[in-house]
Amino acid sequence: MRIIGKDLTQRHSRRTLDGQTQMEDNKKEYHRIEDEIQQATFRNELSKAGINLIYTGTWLKTAHSDFFKSFGITWPQHNLLRILRGQKGNPVNVNAIKERMMDKSSNVSRITEKLQKKKLIECRPSLADKRAVDVVITQKGLDLLLAVEARVHEINNLLAHLEPGELLLLNMLLDKVRNPK
Helix, strand or coil, rough: CCCCCCCCCEEEEECCCCCCCCEEEECCCCCCHHHHHHHCCCCCHHHHHHHHHHHHHHHHHHHHHHHHHHCCCHHHHHHHHHHHHHHCCCEHHHHHHHHHCCCCCCCCHHHHHHHCCCEEEEEECCCCCCEEEEEEECCHHHEEEEEEEHCCCHHHCCCCCCHHHHHHHHHHHCCCCCHCC
């Protein structure tokens, strides 16, 4: 997978004689999904789009994982720390955290254990529900988030080659994909 460094500015879409959409890049070569997975054709554009979304999502997730690894955390751990920071010092229980996680299959209990060992969060019995655990971010956790944000441009560069209008369209299309009705 190619992660960073492709300049994909000045791309234009055109239809070829056989009806296929082809992208032209006036600056540099880019890699179509057909090239990346070494598949010459797809049944249809719907099939191609689905595979392209999965492949691109995996590509982005790998890049994010590598980025967060340099800080000694994982992408889900970063997500959990950001949720806690948004609480502004107020405790939140594990179930509420799980509802807000980007990856709904995250094992929040395991993530909190790992972050607690790193002293990035504190866990304590809930005063409201003795069966529940409340979680708060520590100053060390807040400091780590600041360090990540100081370098977040590195990960944002993955999409920096897209024009503002392309980013707007991409966001609208991705929202539409997740909301089919």
